[in-house]
Amino acid sequence: MSRTIVVAATPTSNGDLHVGHMAGPYLSADIYARYLRAAGRQVIYTTCTDDSQSYVVSTAHRQGTTPARLCARSTEAIQRSLRAMGLSMAGLPPVGEQYRRAVLDFVTALHRAGRFRLTTVRLPVASRSGAFLYDGLVSGTCPVCLAPSCGGGCEGCGHPNNFDQLLDARSTVDPSDPVEYRETAVLVLPLEEYRDRLTAYYASRQGRWRPHAMQLVQELLAKPLPEVPVTVPGDWGIPAPFPETPGQVIYPWIEAMPAVMYSTWWSAAQLAEPAARYDEHWRAEHGAELVYFHGFDNTYHWGLMDLVLLMAHGDRYITPTLNVCNEFYDLAGEKFSTSRNHLIWTADLLAEVPRDLVRFHLALTAPEQARTNFTRDALHDNVSRKLVGPWNGLAGALARAVAGAGDPVPTTAAGRARCAAMLTRFRSCYELPGYSASRAAETVLVQLDRLRGLADDPRTAPGDLLLEVRTVLAGAAPILIDTADRAGAAGVELSLSAGPSDFVPAFDLPRLPGAGPASQETDHEAADHRDPAVPELLPIPLSAGAGVRGRPLRDER
Structure with a gap:
């Protein structure tokens, strides 16, 4: 394999x-x-x-x-x-000698093969310090969308701005140091020479990439592709070994x-x-x-x-x-x-919220195809009212339903069919190209609601309830890792590749932390997805909040 x-x-x-x-x-x-x-x-x-x-x-x-x-x-x-x-x-x-x-x-093999071109470009320079400015050392205005941008690429529209393309350039280290431009010979990687291969590559992935990213690719392909710097004048990074560019370093993105x-x-x-x-x-x-x-x-x-x-x-x-x-x-x-x-x-x-609950909330609210928002109230609501209360209520209902049912417990064809449907749903959330951790987390919540009702139905076969709860647990396992570890240590099978079985071993559904002692949760409260014992989960002021780019950390403006 x-x-x-x-x-x-x-x-x-x-x-x-x-x-x-x-x-x-x-x-x-x-x-x-x-x-x-x-x-x-x-x-x-x-x-x-x-x-x-x-x-x-x-x-x-x-x-x-x-x-x-x-x-x-x-x-x-x-x-x-x-x-x-x-x-x-x-x-x-x-990141030591083996890394270097x-x-x-990697780069000398490309240099020997003639993949780089020596090109004279105009680079911004801080006049007083004499430092060449690129990427995080320079800021200004994006030439494509006219938004504030650092050098190298605009985080807003995603377009590159190499060399002298950034408008109103200024030094981020010392904005008072005037910027001038100097012609300098650097090695570049000419992306345009790979247009045919790139076009074929992206054509084979139409409908597989998320739309916004593919839109940017199409915008880039609609005009001449840029020359990417391979070396830049600087003193931080790996010294470039090429005789054409003495005193330069390998461009970090290379x-x-x-x-x-x-x-x-x-x-x-x-x-x-x-x-x-x-x-x-x-x-x-x-x-x-x-x-x-x-x-x-x-x-x-x-x-x-x-x-x-x-x-x-x-x-x-x-x-x-x-x-x-x-x-x-x-x-x-x-x-x-x-x-x-x-x-x-x-x-x-x-330090304030149990790891499984943090992972679940971030998965549920992940900014997959549109900007999303982190708030304390949403975190509390998602992990307490929607997740922890129903989950722990189901754990108690499961224990009561299977008491005295024997071990292993037989399942029915109807229960196995529902289990197979859940497995298909979870796999569709996790498999490419439709991967969505947010949809997987939402599926967990939907199934919790359904199974809580199933547990209250006296017609439900105990083995079916066990099998379906185990399937939800397996589907949630990539997100709720500590809960899955406790279940696995107790011998619960959490494979997502095995089909439904005629018999299922009895097990206890591990409870989630953060919703208060089980003795304080009544059946009515669990069914209503409310738990008055839930503490405040995030005593962190919003002024210490979070925003995501999902990319390398940078020197934030």
Whole structure:
């Protein structure tokens, strides 16, 4: 059986992950990876910190520290947040000498093959400091949508703005330092040379990508494709080894492909699957399936530029089966802002609310195809009234229904048919191209309501109730990981690939935390989905809220 490689957008090591980042690619990719494993497939879920990004430099300057110290501190914080959320990846690989060798091997192979072009471009420069400005070091106005933008790409419309294209350019490190332009020779990757292959690739995926991301791709293809910088003048990053560009570094976005190849290799080694080369698992002859999870504003990078980097190696590597792209996640109707402290750090939320409940709420409200909103009231309502009360009420009803029914308990044809329908529904939520963690979470709520009524019906066969509750538990398992672990430890079968059976072993449905002691919940309250014992779940002020881009952390304006 071929393996699936699941890649979440590489987080820039200039800060921790806030709730918005987590609700974007990281949790969504984890739920998908867990579903694949439950369906019996081999998976490596991975990512890698993006230490070379210019946003590390600008953030370090603002915080009065060095880029190296900021990277180290941020990587530790990101690692803690990933573990705290229970993401099923091996961890963050070290960005050291092995990483640098992987990047240089990847780019020098393309250089030897003649894939790069030496081109003279106009680059913005801070007049007094003499620093060349690119990406997070420069801000201005997007030339396409005229919204405020940093260099490299606009987070609003998603279009790139390389070199001198950004309007009203100014230094983010020192806005008072006048900007001038200098002609400089850099190596570039000409995307236009891959138009035919790109057009064929996207044509084969029409109707599979989410519409907004595919619209951006079509907008980009409707005009000449840009030349992507391969090297830039700078002193933060991996020194470029090419004789044509002395004193330059590898453009940070060029590192993405070898970075996640390296992180795949490292992750496999943690699973006792060592490989000789960093790119072994991405080699086309192994036939792995590749799926990316990222935010809309990374569509150009992960969906186009990085795809060309793979294509430029000929047929050596796999290309992504699908890019799963999310939109922005707001807080209380406003875009998050680090400078205004308008965010909630993932670690802070998890310190106040049990992990399963956080995962469920973020999955349910994930900004999959439109911007969505995080509020304290919505969190409390979703996890208390809609989830915890009905779930724990069902747990009590199940225990009463199967008392004295024997073990294992026989099922009926009608119950098995309903179970099969639920399995089909959950699989349709988790499978590509229609993957939707939000729809899976909503399916859990719908089935809880139905099963609570079924449990109260004296005509319901105890075995049918057991079988259907087990199916809901299995469908919720990629989201409610701690509850699933407790059930699995008790011997409950949570496979999503097995069909309904004629007999089902008796089991207790693990209760969810946060809804108060079971003794304080009456049958009437459970059926009505109300629990007066529910405490306030989020004593965090909204001024510490969250907004999402579902992409690498950047130096926020």
